[in-house]
């Protein structure tokens with residue numbers, strides 16, 4: 505199923521764990537430094553160079569190239585979302601993001617903010633940089649390039665960004681929690697069976 | 701002069717090969733893993749990985765945007781100016797391929813933009829009396845490198861302790877290192893040596909057995925156990941958590957038992973060249 509941004513709360517709340525989707529429309533690409541700067545500027549009451557209401561935020565540090573004055577995204581797979589664990593709950597509440605795309609999942613406080621505000625986490629295959637880049641049709645704008653290419657805020661137009669798996673829904677459920685509970689049990693059992 | 705140029709060119713060439721293609725042994729293992737998965741989500745992850753890999757190779761672009769920080773292994777005849785040649789090659793490769801400029805100052809986080817800095821790239825030198833120089837590069841992404849771990853076990857914890865530590869490390873890493881991973885395990889030596897053994901063991905192709913029988917058996921046993929953890933491709937659950945385990949060892953102090961784990965993501969990139977004294981360069985598997 506393809507979802508078009510901006511996303512409504514209803515659409516986002518109807519998504520179920522394990523469901524496969526793809527994203528069409530505007531996507532914001534940013535990671536660690538972008539979160540830090542955006543939250544700092546918001547705290548200082550400064551005007552933001554973006555509107556992420558109903559938007560999709562993609563955790564990614566792309567390889568981009570400028571040719572003939574136009575930016576082109578060459579490779580853009582997801583980065584580890586857990587690095588944004590301490591920043592994301594506030595980011596979701598402040599900026600109204602409805603979908604976070606990344607890899608590896610996020611922690612409890614983010615899951616809570618997602619449930620509260622109506623936001624989902626969509627897992628993208630780590631390393632699928634070429635497929636991601638292929639689905640990015642245009643770079644609308646890049647902000648904060650002084651943070652470096654991987655850390656800047658890239659605002660792009662995507663078509664069929666995916667396949668994405670709904671890995672954390674807007675109702676407090678996380679596929680990662682389910683998997684890691686199983687892994688804990690398996691670990692205990694396997695350790696008991698180890699030969700010397 | 702000619703030799704320096706040959707090394708520089710070889711570095712660009714091998715980095716391009718490494719970041720745009722996956723070695724055949726890893727490809728085979730990924731395909732086998734896709735066939736073995738039974739859950740829809742796990743199969744989708746591996747199918748996406750394989751599709752991405754094919755596209756990257758066809759179009760000659762980096763298969764993952766994290767082109768890593770390259771680790772160079774040099775074995776053979778060294779010569780003055782070698783390090784500079786490698787650095788020039790890396791700066792050129794960063795521009796030409798392009799590679800993502802990943803190397804930053806550890807504290808100020810300043811990014812010079814060319815992947816060069818103090819101590820970066822890391823180069824491991826193994827001088828020999830041979831008439832040629834073998835250069836191998838392993839671009840190492842942060843997702844997997846960040847999950848590395850070192851334990852200074854007590855000798856009493858023994859082999860069992862080693863196995864437990866490997867299982868715990870992979871379980872704790874979950875989906876973050878982009879599983880299915882290859883697990884490098886360095887056993888013994890000093891703390892730094894264990895870490896180096898773990899990393900270097902990742903260079904041995906998945907279809908080449910360990911020539912130490914005991915370690916070979918350990919690799920098999922660990923791989924089987926790790927694939928029962930249920931982490932699965934990208935940590936979303938499934939049968940394939942690892943593509944393989946590689947172990948290496950060194951004698952250690954009678955009072956120590958260091959163990960290091962270095963994880964390599966499915967994008968297990970590597971490339972090698974042999975450079976002869978006259979500047980002739982040969983591609984190696």
Ligand code: SF4
Pocket residue numbers: 581582583630631764765766767768840841842843844876877878965966967
């Ligand atoms: S861990 Fe490997 S596959 Fe995953 S994003 Fe990093 S380099 Fe790419």
